[in-house]
Amino acid sequence: xxxxxxxDDDLALLNIIRLVLERxxxxxxxxxxxxxxxxxxLSQNTFDALIMDYDLPEISGTGLLKILRGKGDVTPxxxxxxxxxxxxxxxxxxxxxxxxxKKGENPQTQFLELEQMxxxxxxxxxxxxxxxxxxxxxxxxxxxxxxxxxxxxxDGRAVAWNDAMAHLTNVPASAITGKGxxxxxxxxxxxxxxxxxxxxxxxxxxxxxxxxxxxxxEKGGPVTAVTRAKKVDGTEWTLWMKAMPVFDNLGKFIAxxxxxxxxxxxxxxxxxxxxxxxxxxxxxxxxxxxxxxxSGGLIDRILGRAETHYKEGVILFAREQNYQGAIAAFDRAxxxxxxxxxxxxxxxxxxxxxxxxxDALKSFLRAVELxxxxxxxxxxxxxxxxxxxxxxxxxxxLDAAVQxxxxxxxxxxxxxxxxxxxxxxxxxxxxxxxxxxxxxxxxDIKLWKKDTPVHRKRNEYL
Numbered sequence: 001x002x003x004x005x006x007x008d009d010d011l012a013l014l015n016i017i018r019l020v021l022e023r024x025x026x027x028x029x030x031x032x033x034x035x036x037x038x039x040x041x042l043s044q045n046t047f048d049a050l051i052m053d054y055d056l057p058e059i060s061g062t063g064l065l066k067i068l069r070g071k072g073d074v075t076p077x078x079x080x081x082x083x084x085x086x087x088x089x090x091x092x093x094x095x096x097x098x099x100x101x102k103k104g105e106n107p108q109t110q111f112l113e114l115e116q117m118x119x120x121x122x123x124x125x126x127x128x129x130x131x132x133x134x135x136x137x138x139x140x141x142x143x144x145x146x147x148x149x150x151x152x153x154x155d156g157r158a159v160a161w162n163d164a165m166a167h168l169t170n171v172p173a174s175a176i177t178g179k180g181x182x183x184x185x186x187x188x189x190x191x192x193x194x195x196x197x198x199x200x201x202x203x204x205x206x207x208x209x210x211x212x213x214x215x216x217x218e219k220g221g222p223v224t225a226v227t228r229a230k231k232v233d234g235t236e237w238t239l240w241m242k243a244m245p246v247f248d249n250l251g252k253f254i255a256x257x258x259x260x261x262x263x264x265x266x267x268x269x270x271x272x273x274x275x276x277x278x279x280x281x282x283x284x285x286x287x288x289x290x291x292x293x294x295s296g297g298l299i300d301r302i303l304g305r306a307e308t309h310y311k312e313g314v315i316l317f318a319r320e321q322n323y324q325g326a327i328a329a330f331d332r333a334x335x336x337x338x339x340x341x342x343x344x345x346x347x348x349x350x351x352x353x354x355x356x357x358x359d360a361l362k363s364f365l366r367a368v369e370l371x372x373x374x375x376x377x378x379x380x381x382x383x384x385x386x387x388x389x390x391x392x393x394x395x396x397x398l399d400a401a402v403q404x405x406x407x408x409x410x411x412x413x414x415x416x417x418x419x420x421x422x423x424x425x426x427x428x429x430x431x432x433x434x435x436x437x438x439x440x441x442x443x444d445i446k447l448w449k450k451d452t453p454v455h456r457k458r459n460e461y462l
Contacts, residue, residue, distance in 0.1 A: 001025075001026060002028070002049065002119075003046075004051060004118060005030050005038065005041060005045075005050050006029060006051045007032045007052040007061075008033070008051075008080065018031060021115065036059065048122050049075065049118045049122055050068075050077045050078070052079060052080065053079075053081070054080065054092070065077055065079075065095045065096060065097060078098060078121060079097050080100075080101055081100060090244050090246060090257060093137065094246060098120075098121035099120070100141070138153075143163070145259060146406065147164060147406060148167070148168040148169075148261065149164065149258065150165050151255050151256065152198075152255060154254055156180045157179065170187070182198070187232070190231055194210055195241070195258065196243040197243045222242055224240075224242045224373070226240050226263065236264075239260055240260070241259065242258065243258040244257050261406075265385075265397065265400040306336040309333035310329070310461075311461045313329030314346065314461045315461070323354050326350050330344075341368075341377055342367070342377075344363045344364070344367035344370065345376065345377045346457075348360045348362075348380065348381070348384065360384055364380065375455075378404050378405075379405070379417070379454050381404050382402075382405045382418070385401035386421060386425050401425045405418040405425070406418075408454070412454065413452075414445050414450045416451040419441045420442040423435040423438035423439040
């Protein structure tokens, strides 16, 4: 009989999993409501397999997995997580998980698949993952993503191309999978060339030489960048990409995965080739130059003055609703230091409230450029694009809003408002059936009481 420990803070789900897995008489199931409880149990017991939720309180599923692997515990692990959490799936696999399983699928199919995963994970424990199993996991991981995504193996052959990618490029998976020699780049660039997915281990200079503006790069981890490209038909577009390496449970590189988004509307005013600090005429550029090479104390005093003006603007904006006065205070802060994304963000909100949408969008674009993965900034820009789309009945703004809110979900998967806003934007675009999925997800988060609100920088001053 196989022994299984299931870790989830949802008591009802724990009871269901226990009943389903024990009904065959071939498994014995024990449960835990948190990572800390699981660690206490594991300090005195061993199991054939562990099943854990990704969004556990205090210590996440991946965090618990890292602790176990750090202790030398090689017990097979299956991660439960919500749809659209491709980063969670990659993190889990890179830290030694055997499989991941999507929540919210058909329960009967889901639990049957869970039983099969447990058996396979136990069977493979001392054998390593066969090539066919690895490719199946990669395909499942890419299909798991709500965003357009594809994967290549270490030999540079495409092994997965999801439906969202087929929709973005108008190229079906059958035309790409199995092909190498950069064939997967043609739908984006109109020719075969290296893409960000081929540069996951390259230096920043090497990536920039391929005409990418790097947004974020983690050593041995994901790299996020933006580039402009020309399709086969000559149409130009701007692409946001996040590429990640994938390793097996022995730490061996086996594949790379990339998420691609069309952000042409969002980044239409951004100059990709020139660093923001070097742009002529950028607010505060001269002040930024003055601070180069100065002492840390002077920089601290300058930043302190900028923060003082920001706080003044926050009070005028949030408490007194004096939006013009707040904008003037934010501009004083930016004259001292133009690289404060939260100042640009709140300046954008004030312009939006006054109905100055063009000025608002410019402020949000600058904020996104400075902090491209900050959920507060992405959320506020998404709201602005949604409002513009509704007022102007323009789907390009609504589609850009959807992309912004999806980026919020990448960081805050249980942010109820972001899921709801995606549903609203899709409904306004006439995609009622597609919007239902997002509305249902927002409803479920509320019922589970797992909402993760966006942290607001200005609240620190209020």
